[in-house]
Amino acid sequence: MVRYPAWDQDEARSIVSGLSHLEGATLPILHALQEEFGYVDPQIVPVIAYALNLSRAEIHGAISFYHDFKTSPAPRRVIKLCRAEACQALGCETMVDHLARDHGIDVGALAHSHDVAIETVYCLGNCALGPAALVDGELIGRLDADLLAALCSHHGADA
Numbered sequence: 001m002v003r004y005p006a007w008d009q010d011e012a013r014s015i016v017s018g019l020s021h022l023e024g025a026t027l028p029i030l031h032a033l034q035e036e037f038g039y040v041d042p043q044i045v046p047v048i049a050y051a052l053n054l055s056r057a058e059i060h061g062a063i064s065f066y067h068d069f070k071t072s073p074a075p076r077r078v079i080k081l082c083r084a085e086a087c088q089a090l091g092c093e094t095m096v097d098h099l100a101r102d103h104g105i106d107v108g109a110l111a112h113s114h115d116v117a118i119e120t121v122y123c124l125g126n127c128a129l130g131p132a133a134l135v136d137g138e139l140i141g142r143l144d145a146d147l148l149a150a151l152c153s154h155h156g157a158d159a
């Protein structure tokens with residue numbers, strides 16, 4: 001997974017001013033910002049609008065029209081937790097309950113909190129070694145509640 005620097009409004013402003021002279025500068029600016037930071041923070045919208053003498057709505061419109069543009073940073077870690085039948089039989093729902101009860105983490109609703117996205121998937125082809133999950137693309141078997149919680153935490157995310 002590509003690591004991007006944290007959003008820097010001054011740096012973003014200089015990207016805007018460096019490209020604002022271009023004909024049809026909106027898309028080149030948005031692409032350059034996303035290339036630099038991995039997303040286009042909404043706080044730069046008024047700056048782009050002002051620089052290009054366009055409305056904020058026009059800039060928002062361009063960002064939302066092109067689905068490649070992201071408006072928030074990508075999670076540092078993506079966990080796809082299998083909740084299909086075989087993994088259910090091996091306790092995946094108990095882990096989901098444990099995460100919610102003891103760590104306040106809801107699968108699916110987590111999105112960007114804790115900087116980790118945890119999603120439900122149905123069968124990773126690793127049924128015999130369940131509960132299973134894909135963690136940043138790596139297949140993990142025999143997952144347990146403590147390991148899953150560690151993978152979701154900042155501390156565990158660096159492990």
Ligand code: FES
Pocket residue numbers: 082083084085086087088122123124125126127130132
């Ligand atoms: S049911 Fe979970 S890997 Fe197949």
